[in-house]
Amino acid sequence: MSFFDKVKIKDVLATNVEDMSNVTVYGWTRTKRGSKNIAFLELNDGSCLKNLQIVILNPSNFPKLDKINTGTSLKVTGYIEQVEGREQSVEMKAESIEIIGDCPADYPLQKKEHSFDFLRENAHLRPRTDTFGVMNRFRSKMSYAVHQFFQERDFNYIQTPIITANDTEGAGEVFQVTNFDLADIPLDEAGQVDYTQDFFAEKTGLTVSGQLEAEILACGLGDVYTFGPTFRAENSNTSRHAAEFWMIEPEMAFCDLDDNMEVIEEFLKYLFKYALEECQEEMEFFNQQIAAEDKIATLKEIIATDFGKITYTEAIEILEKAEQDFEYPVKWGIDLKTEHERYLTEEYFEKPIMVTDYPFDIKAFYMRLNDDQKTVRAVDCLVPGVGEIVGGSQREERYDVLIDLMQQMDMDLDKYDWFLESREYGTVPHSGFGLGFERILMYISGMSNIRDVISFPRTPGNAKF
Amino acid sequence: MSFFDKVKIKDVLATNVEDMSNVTVYGWTRTKRGSKNIAFLELNDGSCLKNLQIVILNPSNFPKLDKINTGTSLKVTGYIEQVEGREQSVEMKAESIEIIGDCPADYPLQKKEHSFDFLRENAHLRPRTDTFGVMNRFRSKMSYAVHQFFQERDFNYIQTPIITANDTEGAGEVFQVTNFDLADIPLDEAGQVDYTQDFFAEKTGLTVSGQLEAEILACGLGDVYTFGPTFRAENSNTSRHAAEFWMIEPEMAFCDLDDNMEVIEEFLKYLFKYALEECQEEMEFFNQQIAAEDKIATLKEIIATDFGKITYTEAIEILEKAEQDFEYPVKWGIDLKTEHERYLTEEYFEKPIMVTDYPFDIKAFYMRLNDDQKTVRAVDCLVPGVGEIVGGSQREERYDVLIDLMQQMDMDLDKYDWFLESREYGTVPHSGFGLGFERILMYISGMSNIRDVISFPRTPGNAKF
Numbered sequence: 001m002s003f004f005d006k007v008k009i010k011d012v013l014a015t016n017v018e019d020m021s022n023v024t025v026y027g028w029t030r031t032k033r034g035s036k037n038i039a040f041l042e043l044n045d046g047s048c049l050k051n052l053q054i055v056i057l058n059p060s061n062f063p064k065l066d067k068i069n070t071g072t073s074l075k076v077t078g079y080i081e082q083v084e085g086r087e088q089s090v091e092m093k094a095e096s097i098e099i100i101g102d103c104p105a106d107y108p109l110q111k112k113e114h115s116f117d118f119l120r121e122n123a124h125l126r127p128r129t130d131t132f133g134v135m136n137r138f139r140s141k142m143s144y145a146v147h148q149f150f151q152e153r154d155f156n157y158i159q160t161p162i163i164t165a166n167d168t169e170g171a172g173e174v175f176q177v178t179n180f181d182l183a184d185i186p187l188d189e190a191g192q193v194d195y196t197q198d199f200f201a202e203k204t205g206l207t208v209s210g211q212l213e214a215e216i217l218a219c220g221l222g223d224v225y226t227f228g229p230t231f232r233a234e235n236s237n238t239s240r241h242a243a244e245f246w247m248i249e250p251e252m253a254f255c256d257l258d259d260n261m262e263v264i265e266e267f268l269k270y271l272f273k274y275a276l277e278e279c280q281e282e283m284e285f286f287n288q289q290i291a292a293e294d295k296i297a298t299l300k301e302i303i304a305t306d307f308g309k310i311t312y313t314e315a316i317e318i319l320e321k322a323e324q325d326f327e328y329p330v331k332w333g334i335d336l337k338t339e340h341e342r343y344l345t346e347e348y349f350e351k352p353i354m355v356t357d358y359p360f361d362i363k364a365f366y367m368r369l370n371d372d373q374k375t376v377r378a379v380d381c382l383v384p385g386v387g388e389i390v391g392g393s394q395r396e397e398r399y400d401v402l403i404d405l406m407q408q409m410d411m412d413l414d415k416y417d418w419f420l421e422s423r424e425y426g427t428v429p430h431s432g433f434g435l436g437f438e439r440i441l442m443y444i445s446g447m448s449n450i451r452d453v454i455s456f457p458r459t460p461g462n463a464k465f
Numbered sequence: 466m467s468f469f470d471k472v473k474i475k476d477v478l479a480t481n482v483e484d485m486s487n488v489t490v491y492g493w494t495r496t497k498r499g500s501k502n503i504a505f506l507e508l509n510d511g512s513c514l515k516n517l518q519i520v521i522l523n524p525s526n527f528p529k530l531d532k533i534n535t536g537t538s539l540k541v542t543g544y545i546e547q548v549e550g551r552e553q554s555v556e557m558k559a560e561s562i563e564i565i566g567d568c569p570a571d572y573p574l575q576k577k578e579h580s581f582d583f584l585r586e587n588a589h590l591r592p593r594t595d596t597f598g599v600m601n602r603f604r605s606k607m608s609y610a611v612h613q614f615f616q617e618r619d620f621n622y623i624q625t626p627i628i629t630a631n632d633t634e635g636a637g638e639v640f641q642v643t644n645f646d647l648a649d650i651p652l653d654e655a656g657q658v659d660y661t662q663d664f665f666a667e668k669t670g671l672t673v674s675g676q677l678e679a680e681i682l683a684c685g686l687g688d689v690y691t692f693g694p695t696f697r698a699e700n701s702n703t704s705r706h707a708a709e710f711w712m713i714e715p716e717m718a719f720c721d722l723d724d725n726m727e728v729i730e731e732f733l734k735y736l737f738k739y740a741l742e743e744c745q746e747e748m749e750f751f752n753q754q755i756a757a758e759d760k761i762a763t764l765k766e767i768i769a770t771d772f773g774k775i776t777y778t779e780a781i782e783i784l785e786k787a788e789q790d791f792e793y794p795v796k797w798g799i800d801l802k803t804e805h806e807r808y809l810t811e812e813y814f815e816k817p818i819m820v821t822d823y824p825f826d827i828k829a830f831y832m833r834l835n836d837d838q839k840t841v842r843a844v845d846c847l848v849p850g851v852g853e854i855v856g857g858s859q860r861e862e863r864y865d866v867l868i869d870l871m872q873q874m875d876m877d878l879d880k881y882d883w884f885l886e887s888r889e890y891g892t893v894p895h896s897g898f899g900l901g902f903e904r905i906l907m908y909i910s911g912m913s914n915i916r917d918v919i920s921f922p923r924t925p926g927n928a929k930f
Contacts, residue, residue, distance in 0.1 A: 003717070003724035004618060004731070008687065026719040028685075028891050046686035046718070047619065073891040075719075100719075101862070101892035109890075124883040125890070127685030136686055140621040147612050153469060154512065156605040161921045162627065162671075162694045163640070163709055165928045175628070175642050175664070177671065179698045182658045185647050193647045199640070199698055199708065200928035206627075206642065213921055213930060220493075220592030221511035221601055222473065229627045229693065233644045233664055243664065244628055252468070253511070254491040254540075254565075259468035266469070397566070418589040418930055425574075425590070426493050426538040427566035456626045456678055463630045463665035465678060465883055 010047035012080060015090060020080040023092065025052060026100070028128060029072045031111050032065075039065060041094075043074060046127070049134055049281055053091040054078070062097055070111055071103030071128075120451055123465050127455070131289065135453060138275075138282040139441060145274040146227055146248055146437070149267055155223040155250060160210030162229065165202050165415070174205035175233045175243075206231035211366070211432065212419050214251035215395060218430050219422045225250040227437070235460050239449040242438065244458040251432035257368075257377045257394040260431035261354050264381050264390050265307050267435075268352075272299040275444050282445075291446025293385070299444065301351075302383070308353035312375065315340075315355050318348055335362045336380070341387035352383045365409050367393040369401055379433070386443055392433025399423040475512035477545060480555060485545040488557065490517060491565070493593060494537045496576050497530075504530060506559075508539060511592070514599055514746050518556040519543070527562055535576055536568030536593075585916050588930050592920070596754065600918060603740075603747040604906060610739040611692055611713055611902070614732055620688040620715060625675030627694065630667050630880070639670035640698045640708075671696035676831070676897065677884050679716035680860060683895050684887045690715040692902070700925050704914040707903065709923040716897035722833075722842045722859040725896035726819050729846050729855050730772050732900075733817075737764040740909050747910075756911025758850070764909065766816075767848070773818035777840065780805075780820050783813055800827045801845075806852030817848045830874050832858040834866055844898070851908055857898025864888040 009025055011017050027045035034040050039059045042051035054076055059065055068074065075098040083089040108122050109129060119126040126132040147157065163177050179199035180186070188194040195203045210226040217224045226249040234241060250263060275283055276299055287296050310318070319330040319340055324347070328337045336344075336355070345353050357375040360367075367376035377394035396402045402423055406413060413420065441453040451457040456465040474490055476482050492510035499505050504524045507516035519541055524530055533539065540563040548554040573587050574594060584591040591597040612622065628642050644664035645651070653659040660668045675691040682689045691714040699706060715728060740748055741764055752760050775783070784795040784805055789812070793802045801809075801820070810818050822840040825832075832841035842859035861867045867888055871878060878885065906918040916922040921930040 003720060003727045006719070008619065010619070026893070071891040073893045100894070101888075101890075103891040104889070107890045124681045124886060125685075127682050133686065136621055136623065136682065140616075140623065143622045143624075144612055144616045147609055151605075151609045154473065154475070156601055157608045158601065158605065158920060159608075159694070159711055161709065161923060161928070161930070163696070163923050163928055175644060176647065177640050177642055178647065179640060180647065182641065182643065182645065182647070182650050183652075185650065187648075199700070199925060200923070201926040202928060204928045216589045216930070217592050217601065217920060220590075221598065229624070231628070235664070244626060246624055254471070255468060262468045421589060423566075424569070425566075425572045426536040426568040428491070428538045429565070455623060455682060458626060458628050458665070460664060461666040463626070463628055463667060463669045465626070465681070 008047035009043065009045045009050075009052045012052055012092070013048065013050055013090060015080070017080065022077070023080055024075065024077045025092070026075050027052070027073070029068055029070060029074060029103070031070060032068055034059060036060070041068065041074070041076075043076065044128075044133070046133060048137075049130060049285060053083070054094050054097075055091050056094045056097070062094070064097065064099055067099060067102065068097075069103045069105060069107065071107040071109060072099060073101040073103070074098065075100055116449065116452055120457075123456055130285070132452075134282050134285045135445070135447070136455065138279055138445065139453065141279050141282075142271065142275065142441060142444070143227070143437070145271055145278070148274075149270045150225045150250065153223070155225045156217070156221050158210075158214060158217050158221075158224045158226055159228060160207065160213040160226050162207050163200070163204050164207045165200070165204050166207075166212055173233045174208060175231050177204045177206060208232060209247070209434065210249050211251065211434065214249050214432060215366075215430060216419070216422055218251040218253045218432070219426075219428060222254075223250070223252045237460055239451075240439075240442075242450050242454060242457050242459055245450070245454070246437040248435045248437055249432060251430060253428050253430045255394075255431040256429055257356060257379060257431060260392055260394060260433060261307075261309070261356075261379055264354070264379070264392060264433055268381070268390070269303050271440060272303050272444065275299065286445045286447075293446070295444065295446050298384075305351045307381070308349045308351055310353060310355055311357040312336075312355055312359065313357065315344055318344065322348070333359050333361065338387040341380075341382045342384070345382040345387070346384045350384070352381060355380050355382060363393070365405050365411060366395050366402070368396045369405065383443065386439075389439055389443060390433050390435050392431065394429065394431040397423055397427045397429050399427060473512035474508065474510045474515075474517045477517055477557070478513065478515055478555060480545070482545065487542070488545055489540065489542045490557070491540050492517070492538070494533055494535060494539060494568070496535060497533055499524060501525070506533065506539070506541075508541065509593075509598070511598060513602075514595060514750060518548070519559050519562075520556050521559045521562070527559070529562065529564055532564060532567065533562075534568045534570060534572065536572040536574060537564060538566040538568075539563065540565055581914065581917055585922075588921055595750070597917075599747050599750045600910070600912070601920065603744055603910065604918065606744050606747075607736065607740065607906060607909070608692070608902070610736055610743070613739075614735045615690045615715065618688070620690045621682070621686050623675075623679060623682050623686075623689045623691055624693060625672065625678040625691050627672050628665070628669050629672045630665070630669050631672075631677055638698045639673060640696050642669045642671060673697060674712070674899065675714050676716065676899065679714050679897060680831075680895060681884070681887055683716040683718045683897070684891075684893060687719075688715070688717045702925055704916075705904075705907075707915050707919060707922050707924055710915070710919070711902040713900045713902055714897060716895060718893050718895045720859075720896045721894055722821060722844060722896055725857055725859060725898060726772075726774070726821075726844055729819070729844070729857060729898055733846070733855070734768050736905060737768050737909065740764065751910045751912075758911070760909065760911050763849075770816045772846070773814045773816055775818060775820055776822045777801075777820055777824065778822065780809055783809065787813070798824050798826065803852040806845075806847045807849070810847040810852070811849045815849070817846060820845050820847060828858070830870050830876060831860050831867070833861045834870065848908065851904075854904060854908060855898050855900050857896065859894065859896040862888055862892045862894050864892060
C-alpha cells in the first residue's frame with residue numbers, strides 16, 4: 001500500500017474513506033474507559049483535534065487491553081459506523097488492536113488539565129495535547145497562507161542571510177556568532193579580539209532583520225518577501241518577547257508609502273480571512289478555549305472595515321486632547337507607547353489604523369525624510385487589543401539624503417557601501433514592512449504568551465530541546 | 466490606482482494588459498541604441514527574463530534621452546504594438562519617459578559578459594542581471610513547490626529552533642552563539658568558560674539539523690516537514706559547501722523505510738515536474754546558458770523512471786566487480802565516496818537509485834539497527850551527475866536499543882532526556898530524510914557553484930552584504 005493512502009483519523013471523521021468496512025488507523029490513546037462488556041478508546045493521530053472513538057464490543061477477546069494506557073500508541077483495524085443517534089459522527093468497531101508502543105503510568109500527560117507552564121517544561125510532549133496540536137496545525141496553515149498571498153501576487157520569496165556583519169536596526173541587541181574557542185580568544189597586537197582569525201574574518205552576528213538585503217533584491221527583482229528566523233539578544237522575560245522568532249518582510253520596488261499601506265491592509269485581511277475559512281476547527285477551538293473575546297467576530301469585523309489613516313502629528317493632537325491619564329506623558333517627539341496606541345485604535349477609532357510620518361529621531365536611518373525635515377515616511381499599523389502589529393516605511397532612495405542621515409547617526413559608511421550603491425545606480429522609490437509571525441499568530445488565536453505559539457521557544461536562560 | 470494593478474513587463478509581453486493603448490511600466494534600462502530618427506531602450510523590471518523594447522520614434526522630443534545609461538531607472542508611458550513581422554512579440558512606442566534614478570557611467574554592470582566571480586563580488590547588483598534574475602525567480606518558485614507538495618499531502622510545516630544546545634549529527638562543526646563580550650569571557654572557579662552567565666545559561670550553537678525536534682513533533686502531529694536555514698562551520702572552500710544553507714527535513718510517524726523511500730521518490734519527481742511545468746522560462750535559460758547537458762531531457766527521463774533499490778552490501782559487491790579503478794579502494798565498511806556513488810547511478814543502473822542498510826559505524830546514532838546488528842535502516846538517494854542528493858533513515862524507535870547505541874557512541878544521555886522520552890512514552894516507527902535546498906537547485910539548473918544559487922552566500926572569510 002502506498003504511504004499516501006494511509007488513512008488518517010481526520011479522513012475517517014469526515015467519512016472520506018473508500019471502504020468503511022475495513023479501515024486501519026494509527027495513533028496515540030488519549031483515554032480508555034469501559035466495563036466487562038464494552039470498552040472505549042479515544043485515539044488521536046495528530047491529523048485533527050477530534051479523537052476517533054474506538055469501540056471494543058467484546059473486551060475479553062482483547063487480552064492486551066489492560067496494557068493500553070493514556071499515551072500508548074496503537075494500530076487498530078475495524079469497521080466504521082455512525083454513532084447511534086448522532087448525525088455526522090462516526091466511530092470504529094475494533095476487530096484487531098496492536099500495541100505499537102507502551103506508555104508507562106508516569107507519562108506526564110495524564111488525563112487532566114495541565115497548566116501552560118507545565119506544558120512549556122514538557123515542550124517535547126505538548127504537541128500531543130489538544131491545544132498544541134491545534135496550535136501547530138494552525139501555525140503550519142498560516143505559514144502557507146503567507147506564501148500563498150505573496151506568490152499569487154508574483155512576489156519572489158527570498159532567503160536573506162542569517163549570519164551577518166550588519167546590524168539593520170542599530171539596536172545593538174545582536175547575538176554574536178563565532179568559531180573561536182571561547183577559552184582561548186586570539187587578540188591582536190593592540191590587545192583587541194582579532195576577528196580576522198574567526199571563520200568569517202570579521203565580527204558576525206545573527207540577523208535582526210533581512211530588510212537591507214531585501215531592499216537590494218527588490219531593486220532588481222521588483223517585489224520580494226522574506227519569511228525566516230530573526231533574533232534579538234534582548235534580556236526581557238515578557239510574554240511577548242522571544243530571542244528567536246520568524247519575521248515576514250516584504251519589500252516592493254516602485255512603491256510609495258500609500259502603496260505600502262495598501263499591501264499591509266490587504267495582507268492582514270488575507271491572513272484573517274484565511275484563518276476564518278481554512279482553519280475553522282482551529283478558530284472554533286481558540287474562540288472556546290483560548291481567546292478572551294470572540295475572535296471570529298472581531299476578525300470578521302476587521303475584514304469588513306477600511307483601516308483608518310492619520311499622521312503621527314494628528315495622533316499626538318488626539319492623545320493630548322484625550323480625557324485619559326496616560327502613564328507616559330504625551331508630547332510631540334515621543335515614541336508612542338502601547339497605552340497610546342491602544343487608545344487610538346480602541347477608544348478613538350475603534351478599528352485598525354495606520355499612523356504615518358513619525359519623527360525622524362525615533363525611527364531607523366533608512367526611512368524617507370519628509371520635506372519638513374523632521375518626520376519620515378514611516379507607518380505603524382495598530383490593531384485593537386494589541387497596538388502596533390506591523391511597522392514599515394518608504395525607504396530613503398535619494399543617495400545624498402541617505403548619506404546625510406547615516407552620517408548624522410554616526411554610522412560607518414564603508415560597511416554599507418554595497419547598500420549605498422543601490423541608491424547610486426538607478427535608484428527607485430521602494431517600500432516595505434515587517435510583521436512578526438508569532439505576533440500575528442497570537443493576535444488571531446488570542447494566545448497570550450509567545451512561548452505557546454512556537455514549538456521550542458528561545459528565551460533568556462532557555463535553549464532546551 | 467491600486468498597487469496590485471501596476472503593470473509588470475511580464476504581463477505586457479504576455480499581452481495580458483487590459484488597455485494596450487495606454488500603459489505605464491517601470492524598470493531599469495539594460496541597453497540603449499539608436500540614431501537621430503529612432504531610438505530603442507531595453508527595459509527590465511525583474512518580473513521576467515525578457516526585456517520590453519521601448520521604441521522612441523522622435524528622439525529629439527525626448528531631450529533627456531542623453532542621460533539614460535545602462536542601469537538608469539525609468540517610468541515609461543506609451544502604447545503597445547506587435548513587433549513587425551514577429552508574432553507573439555510586442556514593443557512599446559514611448560509617449561513619455563521619466564528618469565527616476567540616474568546611473569553613472571562607472572556602473573559595474575555594463576553591457577558585456579561578466580564572470581560569475583565578478584558577479585559574486587557584486588552580489589548586491591547581480592539580481593539585476595539575466596542569470597541572477599532567473600535564478601532568484603527560480604529559487605522562489607521552487608520554494609513554493611516544496612510547500613505545495615507537503616501542504617497538499619497534509620504535512621505540517623514546523624519551524625525548528627535555529628539556536629540550540631544539541632548537535633544532531635555529532636559532527637562538531639557547530640557555530641557558537643553567545644552574548645558574551647569576547648574580550649572579557651567570564652570563567653568559573655575551575656578556570657573554564659562559565660556558560661551559566663551567557664544568555665541561555667548554557668553553551669549554544671547554530672543548528673546543523675532540525676531532525677531531533679522534527680521527530681518530537683512527528684510523534685504527536687503525524688507528518689511534518691521543516692524548511693529552514695542550517696549551518697556548518699566547516700572550513701572547506703569548495704563549490705558545493707556553504708556555511709549557511711536551507712534544508713528540507715520531512716519526518717513521518719507510522720512510517721518505515723519503504724514508505725520513506727516512496728516519499729523521497731515522489732517528492733523529487735514532484736520538484737522536477739514543477740520545474741518543467743511552472744518554470745519553463747527558467748529551464749530554457751538554464752538549458753541554453755548554464756547546464757552542461759540537456760537538463761530538460763534528463764528530468765523528463767527521471768520522472769518516467771522507477772528509481773532502483775539496492776542495499777549497501779549489494780552496492781559494495783557491484784563496486785568490487787566493477788572494471789574501473791577507484792581512487793578510494795572499495796570494501797565492506799567504507800563510506801561510499803562520490804566516485805562510487807556516481808559509478809552506481811551513472812554506469813551501472815543508469816538512473817537514480819536508493820542505497821539502503823549502511824553499516825552502523827558510518828551513520829548517525831538515531832538510525833534503526835537491523836537484526837544483523839551491524840547495519841542500519843539508512844537510505845541515500847543517488848542521482849546521475851551528482852551522487853547523493855538525499856539522505857534519510859528509519860529512526861530507532863526502541864528505547865532500549867537507542868540507549869544502547871547512544872552509550873556506544875559516548876553520548877551524554879542526560880542532554881537527550883527529552884528526546885528519549887519520545888521512545889519511552891508511546892513510541893512509534895517513524896522515518897524522515899533531509900534534502901539540501903541549494904543542492905537540488907544546483908542539480909535542476911546545472912549551476913555548478915553553490916555561491917550562485919544563494920543570494921548572499923556565507924563561506925569561510927565571507928559574510929559580506
